[in-house]
Amino acid sequence: MRTVLAALSTDRPLSTPALEPIVDLRRTRLELMLKVLDVDGAVHRVRGGWLATGDPWTYDAARLHRVAEARTAEQQSMREYTATAGCRMEFLRRCLDDPGAVPCGRCDNCTGPRFGAEVSAPALAAAQAFLGRAGVEVPPKKLWPTGLEQVGVPLRGKILPGEQAASGRAVGRLSDLGWGSRLRTVAGPDSPDAPLPADVAGAVVEVLKTWARGDDPWLARPVGIVAVGSRRHPRLVQSLAEHIATVGRLPLLGVLPPAGEGGGARGNSAQRVRTLHGGFVPPDDLATRLAALDGPVLLVDDLVDSGWTMTMAARQLRLAGAPLVLPLALGVSG
Template identity: 70%
Template sequence: MTRDKVSEAERLAVRECAEEVLRRLAGEHAVLREDQWRAIEALVVDRRRVLCVQRTGWGKSAVYFVATALLRDGITAEPGDPPAGPTVIVSPLLALMRNQVEAAARAGIRARTINSANLDEWGEITAEIRNGEVDVLLISPERLNNPDFRDNVLPGLAASTGLLVVDEAHCVSDWGHDFRPDYRRLRTFLAGLPGLTPVLATTATANSRVTADVAEQLGDALVLRGTLERDSLRLAVLDLPNPAHRLGWLADHLDRLTGSGIIYTLTVAAATETAEFLRSRGFPVASYTGQVEDSDRRAAEQDLLDNKIKALVATSALGMGFDKPDLGFVVHLGAPPSPIAYYQQVGRAGRAVEHAEVVLLPGAEDVAIWRYFASLAFPPEEQVRSVLAALSPDRPLSTQALEPIVDLRRARLELMLKVLDVDGAVRRTRGGWTVTGEPWTYDTARLRRVAEARTTEQQTMIEYARTTSCRMEFLRRCLDDPEAKACGRCDNCADPLFDAEVSPEALTAAQAFLGHAGVDISPKKLWPTGLAAAGVSVKGKIGPSEQILPGRAVGRLSDLGWGGRLRALVAPDAPDAELPDDLAAAVVEVLKAWSHGDNSWDQRPAAVVSVASNRHPRLVASIADRIAKVGRLPMLGTLTSTHQGDDGPRGNSAQRVLALHDAFSVPPEVAESLKDLTGPVLLVDDLADSGWTMVLAGRALRKAGAPAVLPFALAVAG
């Protein structure tokens, strides 16, 4: 059989073998869809590159598992051809990898994964690959530029790959809703593949622009795009007035939602709070966020798969990484910023059940959250150039060492470096990052177009929540589905299954839960690295005589309960005003709770001092005065500051320390009063963002003689 001319009879024989593998994988009655066969035929017989844009549940994984089995069996090999190497699947999340390994085993396919959680197995797995014992290797896109993997494993792997699979391929495109720069490294992998190595890219969420971008990056690709209709999903939107009503609605209706499902939130704090509230109402749920330990995430995934819990309350950390065909519902507390992202998440439900409920509960705070995440986009050119200027070709600098140079938070700095690496301007090495010297252009026009596309997506998501026409048709049109039509099932096409009523009992419970005030402020123990290079001679541990104690705040800016109220007071553009009575009562509640119970202070404060504020001096002064009067404590005064900034959040810890180091002074009258204190000073501010204002202001008080410092803020960021 030659690939230049394969007879219809030979292709039919390959299809019969493919159907047999599918039955092993999916059951004795499974039959290939026509586009599944077209993809397998293109990969196995014609050794082409294929892009599958098909809805969740269509069976994209069946394509690459069947193709793997046929290639490994040599079904289309020519005489003298060496055995096909393993299939390499680039997959975005560990959860998805675990699902895929289990699915492969059902078809008799031996799958292994290389990731950050199994470093001690890398050598063993590499040896198994060399010995032909691995059929499928799953890796994350981040692994492609790990220095050890890139230099020692990747060249040999690319040369021996029998099939390359790019899962969730929309991540390749910066036009997509979930662009990941590490995916762009696949260009290097593609370039290293032997001739006629087939490549399959798959996604369920790509509009025409993203599809064209991915296809162009693949090269000469066969694009198989199917309908995005999901006839099991019943979409609905409920407009509820505030977070308490949304939590109360969940408590009233969760039992009415069939089976088990996912409740998505926009922030980690919201996921944590929602899970805690639902557990308090007797529901077995678990939270799933990027801050949950991997072992706990695994346990939560398995509990949902086994229907031991009613729901996972998750951020987008779950996202693409979960496969449960009988998922009965998806509820969103807050709208994602893109209808394409929304379709991708709701598509997890209803794959193997007749009906699945999809409910969106948008919130007034959604736009502010979208705005925050949009602010983490690619930095301005001057910040990028400052990093390139700081790097040398032969002396690597770590991300931490770059922080005193550029005013970017670490996650955003690392994202920028990854993009520069993909563009060839920098290179990641064992010691950090080096500059390559290659010319690099800041693509202002493209970045602006991408930003405009994001803004359009956000507005479209608002329109989705407000539309009176078919919701499924609306989403399918957003993904440029030419077959989009009214579904006849959503709350606009048929009688809605749910109303917006919340029982008085559930609403009261939610209000009480969200009305509880108090979060911890953890003090810093270590100075940021690299400060000496910027002229500040502190490093290592913060000395015991300069440290502050653990503190408290009323709430987080991202809290479901207090978040909106706090943002209205402490946001950079919020008017400066005295502390309102409702928040004054919350301050008193937090101080009372701090005085006894778990994590209580060891010694009651002996006096109050406020932090100088350029943005909200009236607010900060009123907080301190209220506390002093209620606690019958002396108000010693306000620390002065030479810092002339806006007191706004800084990009990273190093920049914050550089801006505030030795900026605070203790007025003589305050210093005199400190001499007579036998207890801690309560240090008051409106907002604790990075935490370094409290550390450095408290350090000034400690050096002036304060026996201890207890920080208190109205709000903490995050």
């Protein structure tokens, strides 16, 4: 919060998008923080953005601790509401200290009958097949984040078509009911680095098959593979690239050197681009191979988080001469 206050002046307002790259916070968190500071009288909203009031401000730990305790109690009440065998309306009225709380006679617990938890074998098989399908789209970035010039990056507006990645694919999202839990153990931020497991390798092949022949196929079959250099999972990414090269009978053109400061994605897009800008430059031998290609490059990585690693890596491949870049990752955060 003090970083936000230090970035604001008392006479020159800053909009939230302009403030975001300076303080390295995601938009949602920054907006919540500004609202708290507004309530505390440290900032106020004006036409054009936010101003600091200049009044002294201290972090009210005791009050915020009480707020956190209240929110925790509310969450527990929600759990109890879903689990109660009594009248749900009566439960809600008692939570609101209503002395006249009585059974309503209309909720599911009052009226019954309760539905059973049994699921037929065909329905279970259909659900498992649906949830077990691999493949989600990784849409390309088309606009640079606001405020890059404030953090020393000379990029703005639309990403040039000749520097963009094409639409990509991933096996699944880390939050998925189907592949999510498995992908978290293989490619999650805290997972150990290890070669690509056989079951995930099979899912990758299925994703590529669907991508090639499905309803929304790639524009052209890749003619080579490039791996994104990974500090977190170098063995995993290398084995992923090698597996696809073997199965698809494609040349593994090389590996882009890791970029950025490490430690994963930063708080917001502008800061993430700042850490990656100037990185992922192909080595000379890889650049020579890229310039001679007559088809797309498959760019592989373990995880898409903010999406800027794939975007910046693809940009460098395009600048080196790759006609098209098709991103492929194991997982997508969120």
